[in-house]
Amino acid sequence: MSKTQSDFEFSPSAETVPDWMLELDQVGIVRRMLMARKWYGGDWWFVVFSALLLLFVIIVGFFPQWFAPHDPRAEVGPSLLAPGEPPSSYVLVTTVDSGVTSLRQIADSSNYIGYQVATPSSQALRDALDELNATAEEGVRYQPRPKRFETLEEGLDALQAGEVDGFVASPQELEGVMENYPALEVASGLREAAESGFVLGTNQIGQDILSRIIWGTRIALIVGLSSALFALVIGVPLGLISAYVGGSLDRVLTLIMDSLYAFPGLILAISIAAVLGAGITNIIIAIAVLYIPTYFRIVRGQVLSVKEELYIEAAQSLGAKSRTILWRYIFPNVIPSVVIIFSVNVADAILTEAGLSFLGFGLPPDTPDWGIDLARGQDYVRRAWWLITFPGLMVTMVTLAFSMLGESLSEILNPRLSEL
Amino acid sequence: MSASFRNFLITRLLLTIPMVLILITFVFFIMRILPGDPIRSQLGPRVSAEQADRIAERLGLNRPLYVQYFDFLWKTVTLDFGTALTQGERPIIQELGEKLPATIELTVPAMTFTAVVGIGLGAYAATRRKKPIDFGIRLFSIIVYSIPIFFMGLIFQIIFSVRLNLLPLAGRMDPLLLINFNSITNFYILDAILTRNWAALVSALRHLILPATTLGLALAGVFIRLTRVNMIEMLHADFITAGRARGIPEGRLAYRHALRNTFIPILTLIGLQLAILMAGAVLTETTFSWPGIGRYLVTRIQLRDYTAVQSTIAVFAVFVAGISLAMDVLYAFIDPRIRY
Numbered sequence: 001m002s003k004t005q006s007d008f009e010f011s012p013s014a015e016t017v018p019d020w021m022l023e024l025d026q027v028g029i030v031r032r033m034l035m036a037r038k039w040y041g042g043d044w045w046f047v048v049f050s051a052l053l054l055l056f057v058i059i060v061g062f063f064p065q066w067f068a069p070h071d072p073r074a075e076v077g078p079s080l081l082a083p084g085e086p087p088s089s090y091v092l093v094t095t096v097d098s099g100v101t102s103l104r105q106i107a108d109s110s111n112y113i114g115y116q117v118a119t120p121s122s123q124a125l126r127d128a129l130d131e132l133n134a135t136a137e138e139g140v141r142y143q144p145r146p147k148r149f150e151t152l153e154e155g156l157d158a159l160q161a162g163e164v165d166g167f168v169a170s171p172q173e174l175e176g177v178m179e180n181y182p183a184l185e186v187a188s189g190l191r192e193a194a195e196s197g198f199v200l201g202t203n204q205i206g207q208d209i210l211s212r213i214i215w216g217t218r219i220a221l222i223v224g225l226s227s228a229l230f231a232l233v234i235g236v237p238l239g240l241i242s243a244y245v246g247g248s249l250d251r252v253l254t255l256i257m258d259s260l261y262a263f264p265g266l267i268l269a270i271s272i273a274a275v276l277g278a279g280i281t282n283i284i285i286a287i288a289v290l291y292i293p294t295y296f297r298i299v300r301g302q303v304l305s306v307k308e309e310l311y312i313e314a315a316q317s318l319g320a321k322s323r324t325i326l327w328r329y330i331f332p333n334v335i336p337s338v339v340i341i342f343s344v345n346v347a348d349a350i351l352t353e354a355g356l357s358f359l360g361f362g363l364p365p366d367t368p369d370w371g372i373d374l375a376r377g378q379d380y381v382r383r384a385w386w387l388i389t390f391p392g393l394m395v396t397m398v399t400l401a402f403s404m405l406g407e408s409l410s411e412i413l414n415p416r417l418s419e420l
Numbered sequence: 421m422s423a424s425f426r427n428f429l430i431t432r433l434l435l436t437i438p439m440v441l442i443l444i445t446f447v448f449f450i451m452r453i454l455p456g457d458p459i460r461s462q463l464g465p466r467v468s469a470e471q472a473d474r475i476a477e478r479l480g481l482n483r484p485l486y487v488q489y490f491d492f493l494w495k496t497v498t499l500d501f502g503t504a505l506t507q508g509e510r511p512i513i514q515e516l517g518e519k520l521p522a523t524i525e526l527t528v529p530a531m532t533f534t535a536v537v538g539i540g541l542g543a544y545a546a547t548r549r550k551k552p553i554d555f556g557i558r559l560f561s562i563i564v565y566s567i568p569i570f571f572m573g574l575i576f577q578i579i580f581s582v583r584l585n586l587l588p589l590a591g592r593m594d595p596l597l598l599i600n601f602n603s604i605t606n607f608y609i610l611d612a613i614l615t616r617n618w619a620a621l622v623s624a625l626r627h628l629i630l631p632a633t634t635l636g637l638a639l640a641g642v643f644i645r646l647t648r649v650n651m652i653e654m655l656h657a658d659f660i661t662a663g664r665a666r667g668i669p670e671g672r673l674a675y676r677h678a679l680r681n682t683f684i685p686i687l688t689l690i691g692l693q694l695a696i697l698m699a700g701a702v703l704t705e706t707t708f709s710w711p712g713i714g715r716y717l718v719t720r721i722q723l724r725d726y727t728a729v730q731s732t733i734a735v736f737a738v739f740v741a742g743i744s745l746a747m748d749v750l751y752a753f754i755d756p757r758i759r760y
Binding site for chain 2: 354407
């Protein structure tokens with residue numbers, strides 16, 4: 001691009017350009033952001049909203065232990081519990097005059113406990129016993145003898161006759177039936193520790209979804225931020241040097257970067273991740289490789305247009321070293337674009353990471369990670385919508401926050417379009 | 421054909437070759453140099469050293485790396501990919517011939533959806549600039565961009581297949597129909613029409629709706645944004661002002677004059693979007709169990725089937741480079757200014 005042409009294009013007279021825009025040209029990036037009054041007209045709440053969202057996400061990502069009610073890896077509840085559903089709504093039915101009030105008493109004396117076959121009550125009983133055994137003293141193991149019944153009535157009859165010492169059933173089943181058995185009563189809940197439900201439910205192995213998505217924030221932020229940073233640290237200097245030096249180095253680098261850029265990123269990341277194996281560092285490397293060309297291309301393009309400016313020539317003729325010119329005179333010009341790309345890249349990297357994990361190339365299988373949770377949830381798409389919905393919403397929310405930040409930053413830092 | 425156009429064509433064609441070469445080389449060395457023995461990772465640790473050697477010899481893995489590299493390059497050029505190492509050990513070219521049509525059948529409707537929705541909404545937002553509808557469309561485009569494509573697919577499955585039971589959950593066709601389905605080209609829709617199998621056609625179309633919409637919607641976000649930005653710029657161009665001065669109605673100005681000129685940058689975008697489309701296809705195919713090339717690649721990578729993976733990526737590279745070449749040529753053909 002020739003100088004005369006660019007001078008001609010950007011020679012605004014004082015009447016056509018508002019004062020604030022002229023002021024903007026004189027200040028640094030932080031002041032520019034604060035002064036940019038392009039936040040009016042609806043855009044400002046874009047910025048506020050995304051900034052608040054990001055702040056929240058970052059706090060959660062840094063201190064997941066403050067927010068997560070459970071250990072994300074621990075199997076804390078029954079499997080596939082819907083959001084808000086209490087862990088066990090099952091109750092223990094006993095005879096009024098037996099004096100038995102809890103499962104522990106029945107289990108203590110290895111007596112019989114009845115339940116209806118082919119209902120969730122067997123699982124409820126097993127869960128309750130697991131809980132009981134977990135709190136038991138060393139060496140003690142509660143094992144009441146189970147007795148299966150075909151129907152609810154059969155079981156209750158047996159209880160009344162004294163064949164079993166307790167019967168497991170849900171309140172819904174017992175509704176209207178209990179009146180026929182005056183000698184029976186609902187003694188207690190099946191579980192001793194009456195837990196409230198899991199806010200977002202549990203997954204197929206009984207892990208708390210809420211805790212998992214909260215801990216997943218940390219992984220997403222680590223991978224997103226470090227891979228974008230890694231790509232920046234490599235891509236920006238390469239772009240600077242390539243454009244400044246020019247010649248065959250520039251041609252070779254541009255060709256390589258263009259090839260990488262044109263190729264489907266996810267597929268490259270899959271190949272790299274598959275070869276490197278599971279692990280957070282490997283994922284970061286695999287994703288960072290994808291974004292190096294993005295920085296390279298933008299920085300290179302900008303340097304090429306800045307390189308011919310008069311002030312660079314002046315610095316050169318005054319004998320400034322190449323390094324000084326690159327870092328002190330050229331680099332500041334590319335900072336705004338790099339900031340925008342960084343923000344958008346973080347969003348993209350989080351999406352890519354989720355995609356990699358979803359395909360099974362990401363992190364070790366037990367990591368609390370949104371992509372892994374989504375992949376596991378896919379098997380239960382017919383039965384448990386909450387396994388998919390909540391981790392998916394988290395990915396969307398965090399990506400949205402970073403993209404909106406990038407969007408508003410680009411409106412503020414490149415106000416050209418907003419003026420039209 | 422003018423001389424400048426011919427020169428452009430030749431230069432562009434010559435630039436495509438190193439691009440494909442770089443990608444193929446990259447993948448080849450990444451698969452070989454990095455740790456992991458291809459034979460042991462496939463057959464497990466129980467294979468004896470003797471057996472491993474024999475297999476290595478059969479596959480030519482015991483030759484020097486550079487010999488293998490040139491051999492691979494030559495085989496790629498001649499489309500002789502050899503046989504897959506796993507799952508039936510069928511010729512790779514035959515497998516790709518089955519999978520590629522499935523991917524094309526998915527991506528073409530998706531891309532059409534993207535173009536219609538993206539350009540339509542983007543142009544509309546540009547004409548309603550700074551009005552609530554513009555803001556809404558912009559927000560929609562960012563949200564659509566931020567939703568992981570597989571999440572969108574899973575949500576569609578939950579809503580339309582599981583809850584409403586309107587559309588099939590996954591696959592390309594009803595398995596019962598597939599038994600008697602005579603596939604000639606592996607493009608199921610085309611085959612169904614050719615064989616006049618209307619039940620199969622309906623089934624294939626019903627299976628296509630969810631994956632194609634998912635993929636199309638995911639890509640529409642970028643399209644809306646770029647159409648809107650370009651259209652706004654175009655609406656402020658001098659020729660529009662001139663048209664307005666002559667009293668041409670605003671709607672006609674926007675959609676006949678401005679939008680037409682916006683198509684040129686959008687065309688480039690379609691070329692660039694191809695990379696995203698392919699990545700999206702991998703995820704969509706996995707979500708909807710669509711037996712395309714993306715899912716093939718993923719399963720083969722998981723099986724560490726080196727020959728299949730290399731060949732598939734080579735095909736991807738050629739495909740992407742070919743389309744981007746075609747787009748550039750088309751672009752130059754439409755807009756003479758960029759023939760450099």
